[in-house]
Amino acid sequence: MEPIDLNETGAKGALAQEAEGKWGMAIDEDLCTGCQACVAACAMENNLSFVGEEDAGYGRSMQWIRIERFWEGEYPEVQTGFQPMLCQQCGSAPCEPVCPVFAAVHSPSQDTNLQVYNRCVGTRYCANNCPYQVRTFNWRDYAIDPFHANEVDGQLVFPLHNQFNPDVTVRRRGVMEKCTFCLQRIHRAEDQAKSEGREVRDGEFAPACAQACPADAITFGRVDDPESLVSQLARQERGVKHLEELNTLPRVTYLKKG
Amino acid sequence: MAVSSKYFPWAKKAQETHHNDHDPRQHLMLDPKPRGEMNQMVMESMYTTSWKFWVVFGILSILVALCFFYAWGYMIAEGLGVAGVNRPSFWGIFLVNTVFWIGISHAGTFISAILRVFKSEFRRPFTRAAELMTTFGLIQAGASIFMHLGRVWLAYWLFPYPNERQLWPNFHSPLMWDLLAITTYVLGSTMYLFLPLIPDLAMARDRSTGWRKTFFKTIALGFRGTEGEWTHLRTAMNIFAFAIIPVMFSVHTIVSWDFVMATRPGWSSTVFGPYFVIGALHSGMGAVAIVLFIMRATMKHMDYFIRAEHFEAIGKLMLIISMGWAYFFFNDYIVQWYGGDKWTDTLLHWHESGPMSWMFFTMLIVNIAVPWLILWNKKWRSTPWLLASVGLLINVGMWFERYIIIPVSLTINRMPFTWKLYFPRIEIFLTIGTFSMFLLFYMIASRLIPLVPVWEVQEGQMAHSMRKVGKTQVPSVSEFE
Numbered sequence: 001m002e003p004i005d006l007n008e009t010g011a012k013g014a015l016a017q018e019a020e021g022k023w024g025m026a027i028d029e030d031l032c033t034g035c036q037a038c039v040a041a042c043a044m045e046n047n048l049s050f051v052g053e054e055d056a057g058y059g060r061s062m063q064w065i066r067i068e069r070f071w072e073g074e075y076p077e078v079q080t081g082f083q084p085m086l087c088q089q090c091g092s093a094p095c096e097p098v099c100p101v102f103a104a105v106h107s108p109s110q111d112t113n114l115q116v117y118n119r120c121v122g123t124r125y126c127a128n129n130c131p132y133q134v135r136t137f138n139w140r141d142y143a144i145d146p147f148h149a150n151e152v153d154g155q156l157v158f159p160l161h162n163q164f165n166p167d168v169t170v171r172r173r174g175v176m177e178k179c180t181f182c183l184q185r186i187h188r189a190e191d192q193a194k195s196e197g198r199e200v201r202d203g204e205f206a207p208a209c210a211q212a213c214p215a216d217a218i219t220f221g222r223v224d225d226p227e228s229l230v231s232q233l234a235r236q237e238r239g240v241k242h243l244e245e246l247n248t249l250p251r252v253t254y255l256k257k258g
Numbered sequence: 259m260a261v262s263s264k265y266f267p268w269a270k271k272a273q274e275t276h277h278n279d280h281d282p283r284q285h286l287m288l289d290p291k292p293r294g295e296m297n298q299m300v301m302e303s304m305y306t307t308s309w310k311f312w313v314v315f316g317i318l319s320i321l322v323a324l325c326f327f328y329a330w331g332y333m334i335a336e337g338l339g340v341a342g343v344n345r346p347s348f349w350g351i352f353l354v355n356t357v358f359w360i361g362i363s364h365a366g367t368f369i370s371a372i373l374r375v376f377k378s379e380f381r382r383p384f385t386r387a388a389e390l391m392t393t394f395g396l397i398q399a400g401a402s403i404f405m406h407l408g409r410v411w412l413a414y415w416l417f418p419y420p421n422e423r424q425l426w427p428n429f430h431s432p433l434m435w436d437l438l439a440i441t442t443y444v445l446g447s448t449m450y451l452f453l454p455l456i457p458d459l460a461m462a463r464d465r466s467t468g469w470r471k472t473f474f475k476t477i478a479l480g481f482r483g484t485e486g487e488w489t490h491l492r493t494a495m496n497i498f499a500f501a502i503i504p505v506m507f508s509v510h511t512i513v514s515w516d517f518v519m520a521t522r523p524g525w526s527s528t529v530f531g532p533y534f535v536i537g538a539l540h541s542g543m544g545a546v547a548i549v550l551f552i553m554r555a556t557m558k559h560m561d562y563f564i565r566a567e568h569f570e571a572i573g574k575l576m577l578i579i580s581m582g583w584a585y586f587f588f589n590d591y592i593v594q595w596y597g598g599d600k601w602t603d604t605l606l607h608w609h610e611s612g613p614m615s616w617m618f619f620t621m622l623i624v625n626i627a628v629p630w631l632i633l634w635n636k637k638w639r640s641t642p643w644l645l646a647s648v649g650l651l652i653n654v655g656m657w658f659e660r661y662i663i664i665p666v667s668l669t670i671n672r673m674p675f676t677w678k679l680y681f682p683r684i685e686i687f688l689t690i691g692t693f694s695m696f697l698l699f700y701m702i703a704s705r706l707i708p709l710v711p712v713w714e715v716q717e718g719q720m721a722h723s724m725r726k727v728g729k730t731q732v733p734s735v736s737e738f739e
Contacts, residue, residue, distance in 0.1 A: 035447035059344035068675035085673065094521045100431040101415045119425075121415055122408015123336070124348040125432055129520045133346055133673040137408065140339035172338030175409030243672055246521055 015124065021091055022111035024223030024251040025040040025179055026233035027084055030258055034067050034082035040204050041212030045182060047168045049142030050160070062136045063177035081257055084218065086209070087134045087179035089113055091249030095126035095135065103176070112181050122174040134178055141173040151227050182207035195210035223251060280725065282733055286565055289380055290719040299559040300708045301465050303316030306558045312697065318698040326691030330405060337410055340684045346431045347668040347680035354660045355689055359399035360440070360513055360543065360658060360671040365542020367447055371499045380571040382718045386625065386711045387553060388546050389451040394699040396444045398692040405688055432512070432519045439512040446505050457713040458483045473706070476551040487690060510538045517663065523601035524667045525608055527594060533586040540583045540625065541656035543576045551698070553645035553709060563710045565638040573639025576648065580596035580629040581607030607669040613679065614666045617658045623657035
């Protein structure tokens, strides 16, 4: 009788398989300069609203990715640490089971967490239950807030509406939203590859944040492909996953400051 | 008819000393009045409306119109931005109010169902007032949940209704369990309120004229008081009294699961279920004391029905429940603290020494110290205004407790970069609105239905009598069932 490898069968094997996922990210905290280019690019790509100074100061800024800044050490030996925090696209996401209307669901084809804006009724349970605190809520109708408008001939004109991405919905008030790993870009790349009768190549496309990062701190790709750049980076000794002890199976690996 | 005589120790003393304190007639059950006269008293308490009533009624109506309907409409039109919720405190005072009102609603069922099942005689004159609290409290709880929703106009999506897209709510979500539990509780407790009301409605129907006659005639469902009707009514009440008790326990346990099931420090406490149930009874008993005090102070003839002995009995229950609450509170806190989890530790320190620590210590003082220091004394707990004040303080403390559990605890999470304080904005007005509406409902109910269950009092008085044992008169109670 063949010996059973407990790493491959049983609960642990299932867990390892589950943990793999499809799309993933590696973020190098050594390279991150905290320049916030990813934050700006994400807002442009995904039609994120600008909430204004007052609301942003009160903790309502709408960012799907944020740069967390930490200080280490005592003056004058101070070191700055930057940690870009975005939805970890958990394999076992705490946000999903708590939604009473199935607005937070898991995508079987992309293995990411989806937020169905049309279905969301705004209980905000998912955001409470997210240990990474990466979900943002539309507290107001920010997109049509007169705050962003100019008055031309007695009519309100919203110049920012001209830069909306037509591939992404503009969310209304009372709806939860979060990072999608730029799902529209994934779909575009997959459609292109399908029409050319091939697989999506590693590095063929990147989400807005990875594309915009001047230091190339963010790498995106297939984590189920051991040859992909992101898998190779994540295998490094520096690779850690945040709050791994909660068993959320995050898809984002952080390469910690060396 | 089984007749069992209970011996009351104070009765013997009464014979010996003839002291006023031990006059059996100070007990409602041993101070009977003719049925016609008592019915008339209750009818008069319903019909005697002074100008003060209308002044308070007007003020409350304005408050409800402004702070409930206008403020809520404004919030629906503008979005939740006008409230104080933010990241990380995604849940604010709306859910504090929800838990608070569900807690208030528990005492009604506790008093009327549990005490009815255990045949506690002191419950008789105030079961109705307590049961009304259940229904009215649950209305406010439901309103608070809907206020909390980001898109309340789509709230019907939470209900499992057939639709062409075959979308179904997520029964894995604790919010779904909550919704089902609360709906069950609303329906069950409303029926349980209505059943013992039927004989009183029939009594009122026979003694009223005009539109009131039509009103009572409609909702009394043609009750005439025949033997068969009473048998059916008693059976139904018995079934509901027993069935509503597990529902009552489950509702607040499931409310606590909204928090327990989340992956948050401070919330994942397995003792939250019973802790919430006892907390609900704690605030609910306090609210009963307040309601009885107001009824007695403002309504005609109520000093006959609601007496010092009732306040005394409620005071005793409050003391015991306060002890139970303290037991569960320390079970929750000490075990979590001893666990030594980094985030839980941070959170507990935040409770005790953060900017909201005044709330934490006020809660401990008014929920534990005040009842323990005041309610041990029989004279003090028999004093209506004192008991009502203790009840009010306990309710403030229990509201603070929920505030600490929800927005204050939400401030601390596993991502220190997002920590932010929560400041309520429009929630303050909406809270005033729900409280005003609760009081307004009580005022309307006090004019429309008998707040004292007359038939229960009469039944109790028939069962109680002074029996002669040897040379002394001993009060005794017979069981009719």
